[in-house]
Amino acid sequence: MFRAQKRRVVSRSNVNLGAEVGREQNYPQRLNLYLTPPLLEITLDQFEEWAIDRLRVLSEIETCIFSNRTFKQIEASIKPLLDEYLPLAPNSSTKSSKLLDDERRKDHYSHFILRLAFCRSEELRRRFVKAESILFRLRYTTADVSEQHALLSQHDFGWTQVLEDEKQELHDAFIFATDTAAAPSEKSVTGESYFKVPFERVPELIENRRVLLKNGDAYVPSSLQFSLVLSEFSEHLDRALETTARALPRLDEDDRLVPILNQLSRGFIAPEYNPENTSSDFGANGAIRAEQVDALVQHFPLCMRSMHQALRRDNHLKYFGRLQYGLFLKGIGLSVEESLQFWRQSFAATTGEDKFNKEYRYNIRHNYGLEGSRNNYRPQGCQQLLNSSAPGPNDIHGCPYRFFSEDHLSSALGELGIRDRGMLSQIKIDVDNKQYHVACTRVFEATHKMLPHVKMTVGTGVGMESITHPNLYFDRSLRMARESKAAEKVEG
Numbered sequence: 001m002f003r004a005q006k007r008r009v010v011s012r013s014n015v016n017l018g019a020e021v022g023r024e025q026n027y028p029q030r031l032n033l034y035l036t037p038p039l040l041e042i043t044l045d046q047f048e049e050w051a052i053d054r055l056r057v058l059s060e061i062e063t064c065i066f067s068n069r070t071f072k073q074i075e076a077s078i079k080p081l082l083d084e085y086l087p088l089a090p091n092s093s094t095k096s097s098k099l100l101d102d103e104r105r106k107d108h109y110s111h112f113i114l115r116l117a118f119c120r121s122e123e124l125r126r127r128f129v130k131a132e133s134i135l136f137r138l139r140y141t142t143a144d145v146s147e148q149h150a151l152l153s154q155h156d157f158g159w160t161q162v163l164e165d166e167k168q169e170l171h172d173a174f175i176f177a178t179d180t181a182a183a184p185s186e187k188s189v190t191g192e193s194y195f196k197v198p199f200e201r202v203p204e205l206i207e208n209r210r211v212l213l214k215n216g217d218a219y220v221p222s223s224l225q226f227s228l229v230l231s232e233f234s235e236h237l238d239r240a241l242e243t244t245a246r247a248l249p250r251l252d253e254d255d256r257l258v259p260i261l262n263q264l265s266r267g268f269i270a271p272e273y274n275p276e277n278t279s280s281d282f283g284a285n286g287a288i289r290a291e292q293v294d295a296l297v298q299h300f301p302l303c304m305r306s307m308h309q310a311l312r313r314d315n316h317l318k319y320f321g322r323l324q325y326g327l328f329l330k331g332i333g334l335s336v337e338e339s340l341q342f343w344r345q346s347f348a349a350t351t352g353e354d355k356f357n358k359e360y361r362y363n364i365r366h367n368y369g370l371e372g373s374r375n376n377y378r379p380q381g382c383q384q385l386l387n388s389s390a391p392g393p394n395d396i397h398g399c400p401y402r403f404f405s406e407d408h409l410s411s412a413l414g415e416l417g418i419r420d421r422g423m424l425s426q427i428k429i430d431v432d433n434k435q436y437h438v439a440c441t442r443v444f445e446a447t448h449k450m451l452p453h454v455k456m457t458v459g460t461g462v463g464m465e466s467i468t469h470p471n472l473y474f475d476r477s478l479r480m481a482r483e484s485k486a487a488e489k490v491e492g
């Protein structure tokens with residue numbers, strides 16, 4: 001399936017995807033159920049690049065799911081990414097047939113490459129199926145009817161067409177069996193065609209009382225056919241991922257593929273915010289001094305604000321807190337010298353100079369890649385902090401929306417000025433649903449919406465940015481405050 005330095009590295013023999021390698025494939029239509037694996041070799045660069053492009057789209061879908069967006073909102077967020085990274089034009093487009101084929105090939109191959117990366121655990125499989133199903137739904141529902149028919153004719157789903165006699169016999173049952181709000185009219189039953197499928201294949205339609213159930217069969221009108229297609233798509237993908245997972249150990253022999261696949265599966269989180277690409281002048285190493293930190297706390301997310309408060313209260317912070325907060329401060333622009341200064345002064349009341357140099361200096365320099373393995377560590381993102389282990393007694397680190405008790409969280413929110421009952425209960429719902437970064441985004445909205453003359457870009461609404469990184473929170477907060485101040489000056 002793909003080639004690097006003239007050597008085939010993935011083939012039927014080592015991933016067992018059930019296809020004959022080397023045979024040219026055509027793509028007469030753009031919608032794909034991904035029932036057959038790719039057959040041709042591609043280069044290592046294409047392998048990586050195509051997978052990363054698809055991953056950008058799936059990661060954004062996952063961010064939208066986290067943010068509880070509706071399908072319409074997801075569609076609006078994903079469209080620009082699809083146009084840029086994974087375009088898939090219809091046959092009616094003015095693009096050349098070669099270009100159409102290239103787009104379809106990239107879509108086909110990238111799907112199968114990511115199967116290799118995301119078949120490795122149940123959790124990854126579940127998330128991949130969910131994101132891919134949304135992508136499929138998006139494409140299917142925006143395709144025209146002839147494209148949909150062409151796709152369905154590719155595969156025998158085992159649905160049984162209900163004949164006219166049986167339809168007449170069940171005429172009244174079709175009307176009365178469904179929920180009154182969704183019940184078809186006499187006229188629509190007459191003009192409708194129905195399929196019979198085993199009831200367990202359409203659990204959503206049954207749960208919402210959208211179909212007639214009889215003798216273990218669900219009678220699905222063609223207007224609801226998409227539910228059937230989607231459930232076939234998800235089930236097939238789920239089974240295929242399990243099969244791939246069983247075949248995967250054979251791939252471990254290829255020492256060029258495995259690191260790429262590991263890297264890809266680690267990348268299946270909301271796109272990581274890179275403080276080096278910050279829009280403010282903060283984030284550049286050396287942009288701030290130790291003594292400015294207290295004045296900037298108003299722009300910190302709750303996790304960093306809580307650690308700063310604990311540091312000021314106890315004149316100390318335990319190891320994981322120092323690591324999390326230290327990297328965050330590095331991300332907003334504290335140089336290693338300023339960082340040493342900041343921690344030395346913060347610990348001064350409890351720790352003498354000798355002890356500080358002996359016990360803490362090394363770790364601070366280590367964060368900046370100046371000791372040990374000399375990695376230039378990046379600030380930790382929300383996903384990493386949410387997955388970290390819970391802080392022990394007298395310890396403070398991780399995400400407060402996840403680790404604070406209900407009382408502790410509501411008093412911390414009170415300190416931020418959030419006392420509105422409706423807002424507090426909405427944040428509680430987010431926390432109960434384990435959507436911690438949605439709660440954090442909501443808090444950003446509530447604490448910044450009163451700033452005059454600036455447009456909110458962070459929020460839970462359509463097309464708005466979600467908080468996925470503490471340094472993103474800081475950057476957007478500071479930017480809004482500055483824009484607001486500048487606009488006030490112009491007005492004044």
Ligand code: SF4
Binds near residue numbers: 301400436437467469
């Ligand atoms: Fe910090 Fe992220 Fe939690 Fe917000 S969601 S408090 S930025 S870890």
